[in-house]
Amino acid sequence: MSRRGLLRTLGTGAATTLAAACGVPAAYVAPSDRSRSDLSATDKRLTWANWPLYIDTDDEDESRRPTLDAFEKRTGIEVTYTEEINDNDEFFGKVSPSLMNHQETGRDLMVISDWMCARFVRLGWVQEMDRSRQPNVTRYLDPQLRSPAFDPGRGYTVPWQSGITGIAYNRRTVGREIRHVSDLWADDLKGRVTLLSGLDEAFALLMQGNGVDITKWTADDFHTVCEQVEKLVRTDHIRRFTGNDYIKDLSSGDVLACQAYSGDVIQLQADDPDIEFVVPEEGAELWSESLMIPNLARHKANAETLVDYYYEPSVAAELAAWVNYVCPVPAAQDILASAKDEETAALAEDPLIFPDTAMRKRLAIARDITAKERTEFAKRWNAIAGL
Structure with a gap:
């Protein structure tokens, strides 16, 4: 079963949740009220909420996530990774009471679909990322994904996969x-x-x-x-x-x-x-599903470091080979093309992972x-x- 297939199975209550979510009164949060003292320098950890089946796992031990394990080893940052997002509206309903009431969500990083990201950005529920900590994002983010209408310049969101x-x-x-x-x-x-x-x-x-x-x-x-x-x-x-x-x-x-x-x-x-x-x-x-840092996250710098890590072409290539969605890091294509394994190398030529020029001319991001x-x-x- 595909990741999206699984999340649809798990999210059978989405219609009910949508009604509840839409009933939550909107509460805009001003920029001055979105942050709290960052503990990243002394507290080397973060909590990350993502969808099921949306990160690489080890073939022999599904509890291991090779790219994430490598990040923890390199940085010393311990990541609590939860596969808790089964539906955009359901997740909105879960975190909106905290965000609208200026409370912590307990999460430092989350991945949701861009149409829902737009709602979070409009409400002022996410923090602007510090690009000085993200040179890979600055250098390698796919130009076609850099400036959606809801987040010009991608200051608040960074595509996870597309x-x-x-x-x-x-x-x-x-x-x-x-x-x-x-x-x-x-x-x-x-x-x-x-x-x-x-x-x-x-x-x-x-x-x-x-x-x-x-x-x-x-x-x-x-x-x-x-x-x-x-x-x-x-x-x-x-x-x-x-x-x-x-x-x-x-x-x-x-x-x-x-x-x-x-x-x-x-x-x-x-x-x-x-x-x-x-x-x-x-x-x-x-379309994209993007990483965001919610208001009052206590490990913002750690989260920014993790986001940038996944924009290293070699890491993005390893992830793309497993999830098979459009990779937001075009430079990962050359990494996959040089793989010794023929099946992995063939992914570099798949236009559904790395759209070619002709296909890109026909792709657009909807407002x-x-x-x-x-x-x-x-x-x-x-x-x-x-x-």
Whole structure:
């Protein structure tokens, strides 16, 4: 099972949690109230919250995490690593009471999806990182990920891993190439197409199919997509809306084409080379899940040191070889290419880990949904998707 597949299984209460999370009143925290005395110099430890299956593990001992073990040995910083993030909204609901009430969360570092990072940044719930402690981030961060609209210059967030939302299909059973979003609506695919159920996961690719620049999409663009999808639902063209269970549908042949994540498809291709991942001609969404330091974290400098460690190309390469998402450190490609193991070296040529120039031209980071837009848009989309 992929990491995203597991987190969807674990996060079955997300809809309930979302309602609870949205009920938490927003409480902006001014910059002067975000920090507390840093204990890093004398207290060599930190606590890091991440998603399941999102770091390298030892093949013979899954309790060992080679890159993290090496960091602890090198720096003397003890890391308490927790795989507690199963859903963005669920985690928001878990930490928001502390953050809005100017209390410590008990975490020094956390990884959440950029659309949720945008909410934390807007609320002033995370601290700006000190780039003087992060020369690797400054030097090696992928230029295409350096300045999203919600965090220009990436002062508050640093991508952990990235990925692409595109189209997956079985080339053998479809019998032709899929190159455009509109190809999903061909008559012979009726009833055998799925879309992602989450608003933030689904909307950008569908807009791109309409020729929209997703870096500056409008409410009209959103409602146009909704009207199109509503019609496809009424005519039974769309089989259903999914989390990561599209993986099972695509593998079994129940679904011929679907909206999908690049990292999942790499794993599917190991078992079925006929499964293809497509970045449509109109483009696809490039997204990230990013590291942030929450307000009042007591080991900020230690956390900044760890973030920078994972931007060393050799470390980023080791991580990329295990998680198989888009690596935010392009310089890691040469490290993998020089690997003695042929299977590892082949990863350097995989455009779903290191997108080539042609693919990059079709990738864009969508502007996030604003707080004002979210209630209205989520209500309409969730009604369509049956959430």
